[in-house]
Amino acid sequence: MKYDVVVVGGRLAGSTSSLFASKGGLDVLMIEKRQEIGTPVQCAEATTKDTFNILEMDPSKKYICADIDGVDFYAPNGKHFRIRGNNMYGFREGYVLERKIFDKHLAIESARCGTDIMVKTTVKDLIIKNGKVCGVVAKHLDKTFDIKADIVIAADGIESNIARMAGLKTFNQIGDMASCAQYEMVGVKMDPNYLQIHHGQNIAPGGYLWMFPKGNGVANVGLGVLNAKETAYYYLTKFIEKLDATPVELNIGGVPLSGPIEKTFSSGLMVVGDAAGQVDPMNGAGIQNTVTCGRIAGEIAVESIESEDTSSNYLKKYEDLWRLTIGNSLETSLKYQKIFQNLNDDDFNVLAEFLENKNIESISKLSILKFLKDYPHLITLLFNVFILKQ
Structure with missing residues (x-):
C-alpha cells in the first residue's frame, strides 16, 4: 500500500488534515483505532462560529445543539456576572455541538473528497529510513502490514505515540495535565443560550466547572481540576447532587495545559491537535485551534508533495505558519492561566461583586481602580482578560 499522506487519528485533527490534503488532490489514508469515529466524546463540545469559516463549511442543524450568545461566570459565593458577545479574551459567540455527529460528519466530508479511511486499525510503528518517516506499520484485526x-x-x-516514535518530545508533566470528568445530563435548568462557568476550591480546585446547554434541558456538566487532592469525578459527583437532573453519559479524561510541544515536525512528519499540545492553556478549549492547525497541516502536505520535498526543512513551514496564526494566543493564554491559578475564592467573589449586573463595555478604568484598589492583581486581570472597549 502506498499513499501520499497517512493520517493517524480520525477525530477532529485527523479529519481536518485529511480533508484539506484530499481537497488539494493528494491520495490520503486516515487511520482510526476505534471502530466508530466520534465516540467516545472527549470534549465539552462548545466552539466558535469561526470554526466553520476555517473549515469552509456551513454549520448544520444535524450537529448544532445550541446557539451560544455569551457566558455566565459564578463565584464560590454564588454571585455571578454575564459576558455577552465577544467581550472576553478567549471567548467568541458560537455553538454547542453534538461531537459524535460532527466528528463523523467531518470524516464523511473528507471521504467525499477522496480520503480512504480504515477504522479499528492501530499503528504499531513508523517506517523510518535514513532519518525520514516514510510510512507506518498498521494492524487491522489480526493482520499486520506496511503502508508507505x-x-x-x-x-x-x-x-501521541506517533510523535514519540519519531523522536519528538511529547511528555507532559503530571502537574500540567488537567483531570476532567463530564456528565451529559437531562433536566438541567439553565439559560439555553449561555454557557455557565463555576469557580471555587470546593467546586473545582485549580480549574473550573462548566455547564454547556444542548437544548431541551440537556446539558454537559463537567469540570477540570489541576493538582487537586481528589479526582475530577469526585468533585463532579459532589456538584451534581444539588442538580435535579439525570445523567445519561459519563466521560473521563485529561487535557494538556502546558502549551504546545517544542517541535511539531520532522522529516516526513507533522503533529497536530492534542498530540501537539495546541489546546488553549487557560480554558482547555481546543476545537478552533485544532481545525486551524489541521487545515494548515493538510495544505502544507499538498505544497510539500507538489514541491517533491518532504524534508524537515520544508515541513518546518507547518510549524512556522501555525505558530504565526495561534502561537501568540497560546502564549498569552498560558500567562493568564498562571494568573488564574493564583486566584483564591475571595478573589473570585470580589470580581463577581464588582461585575455583577454591569455591562462590560461601559465599565470605566476609573471605576475599576477605585473598587479594586486593594486587589491590584485583579485590576491587571480585568484590563487584559476582559476586552473593555473604551
Missing part, C-alpha cells in the same frame, strides 16, 4: 507514505500526520491525541 511520503508524509505521516500524527493526530493521535495526548498520548
